[in-house]
Amino acid sequence: MIVGNLSPPAPLTRDAFAAFGDVVEFDGAAISVINAGYAERARDLATVDLGRSDGKPSVSIFKAKARQTPMTVTLMERHPLGSQLFFPLSGRGWLVIVCADPADPKSYAVFRATRKQGVNYRPGVWHHPLIALEDGATFLIVDRTGPGGNCDEVAVGGFHLAF
Amino acid sequence: MIVGNLSPPAPLTRDAFAAFGDVVEFDGAAISVINAGYAERARDLATVDLGRSDGKPSVSIFKAKARQTPMTVTLMERHPLGSQLFFPLSGRGWLVIVCADPADPKSYAVFRATRKQGVNYRPGVWHHPLIALEDGATFLIVDRTGPGGNCDEVAVGGFHLAF
Numbered sequence: 001m002i003v004g005n006l007s008p009p010a011p012l013t014r015d016a017f018a019a020f021g022d023v024v025e026f027d028g029a030a031i032s033v034i035n036a037g038y039a040e041r042a043r044d045l046a047t048v049d050l051g052r053s054d055g056k057p058s059v060s061i062f063k064a065k066a067r068q069t070p071m072t073v074t075l076m077e078r079h080p081l082g083s084q085l086f087f088p089l090s091g092r093g094w095l096v097i098v099c100a101d102p103a104d105p106k107s108y109a110v111f112r113a114t115r116k117q118g119v120n121y122r123p124g125v126w127h128h129p130l131i132a133l134e135d136g137a138t139f140l141i142v143d144r145t146g147p148g149g150n151c152d153e154v155a156v157g158g159f160h161l162a163f
Numbered sequence: 164m165i166v167g168n169l170s171p172p173a174p175l176t177r178d179a180f181a182a183f184g185d186v187v188e189f190d191g192a193a194i195s196v197i198n199a200g201y202a203e204r205a206r207d208l209a210t211v212d213l214g215r216s217d218g219k220p221s222v223s224i225f226k227a228k229a230r231q232t233p234m235t236v237t238l239m240e241r242h243p244l245g246s247q248l249f250f251p252l253s254g255r256g257w258l259v260i261v262c263a264d265p266a267d268p269k270s271y272a273v274f275r276a277t278r279k280q281g282v283n284y285r286p287g288v289w290h291h292p293l294i295a296l297e298d299g300a301t302f303l304i305v306d307r308t309g310p311g312g313n314c315d316e317v318a319v320g321g322f323h324l325a326f
Contacts (some may be wrong), residue, residue: 026224026301035292039225044308048220057211057220059248059283059305061189062202075199085222087303089252089279116252116301120222129198138189138279140250142222142305145207 002072004105006161009095009112012119017111020098020125022046024087024118046120048142049083055146061089062139064132072158076102076126079151082144086130087118091137095163097128102156110161126154165235167268169324172258172275175282180274183261183288185209187250187281209283211305212246218309224252225302227295235321239265239289242314245307249293250281254300258326260291265319273324289317 010016014023022045029042050057076099088094093114098121100107113119120142121127130139144150173179177186185208192205213220239262251257256277261284263270276282283305284290293302307313 024222024224024303026226029224034225035227037228038230038295039227039293041223041225043223043304044221045224046222048222048305050220051214057213057305058207059187059209059211060204060206061187061192061208062197062204063189064198064202065200067201087252089250118303130202132201140187140281140303141206142211142220 002158002160004157004159006073006105006108006110006159009110009163012096012111012113012117017119021122022120024085024120025116046085048085049123050144052081053146053148055082055144058143058145060141062130062141064130064137066133066135067131070160070162073097073128073161074156074158075153076128076156077151077153078124078126080124081148081150082123083120084143085118085120085141087140088115089138089140091115091132091134094133095131099126102126102154105159165321165323167320167322169236169268169271169273169322172273172326175259175274175276175280180282184285185283187248187283188279209248211248212286213307215244216309216311218245218307221306221308223304225293225304227293227300229296229298230294233323233325236260236291236324237319237321238316239291239319240314240316241287241289243287244311244313245286246283247306248281248283248304250303251278252301252303254278254295254297257296258294262289265289265317268322
């Protein structure tokens with residue numbers, strides 16, 4: 001059942017996303033030249049926070065099915081013990097939905113990320129599961145593995161989103 | 164000065180690379196279905212080892228200049244305090260050179276990685292700086308930041324490599 005509407009996606013920028021975590025992208029970062037001129041490096045692009053309760057870094061690849069517009073947001077999740085980074089490895093961009101209060105559609109922010117933009121959710125930030133726009137799109141994930149429950153899910157809305 | 168030759172690149176496989184670290188790729192990994200069917204997940208693809216001497220994870224993006232064939236290998240490096248993961252974000256593949264003894268060309272292994280293959284060097288593994296095959300190719304890097312010297316470089320060869 002639709003009980004509210006979300007705003008259409010806005011461009012993903014570091015400033016707009018600052019309350020939720022890091023935008024991981026080369027453009028706009030401080031650059032240093034390394035490897036005898038064979039590479040430019042943009043470093044420390046994300047605050048990767050994984051060590052709580054004996055956590056360790058984990059690297060995954062997700063292969064996604066495309067979401068279709070319009071979609072209804074019915075679930076949000078958060079990882080209280082660690083940050084979670086997503087970076088697209090293929091495709092033409094993807095969507096990011098975050099919120100302060102899953103029950104309040106006015107607290108939601110929806111972003112369209114480009115092919116060259118990843119995000120790193122801070123621990124505890126409510127976000128929607130991965131939203132790919134092409135079937136078979138792949139993403140690299142850096143998050144936490146370790147003891148303790150690290151995924152809260154909550155049923156919401158539904159909230160209508162067109163993109 | 165050329166003092167030896169390296170074998171031409173071989174395909175990168177988990178088995179062939181096992182002595183040096185992890186091959187990070189979806190294909191061939193154990194898969195679980197998540198996100199209500201909207202994603203397949205291949206997890207724990209790399210042993211990310213960053214915590215020595217108060218190290219923390221660091222995420223970087225490198226933008227590379229293409230290397231040309233033939234090239235002469237004149238330097239190898241290693242990071243004693245942490246693993247280092249490279250994953251291609253663009254391009255048509257890249258090269259990986261590792262060795263057991265930088266002075267001994269017979270101890271070298273050269274791999275051609277595809278666009279869908281990353282590697283994670285174990286701490287202390289000798290490797291060549293990033294070898295991209297297209298100008299502007301980008302890579303996501305997960306390695307260690309923290310106190311202490313974490314980069315040994317050694318001049319070698321030169322060793323001739325055609326690819």
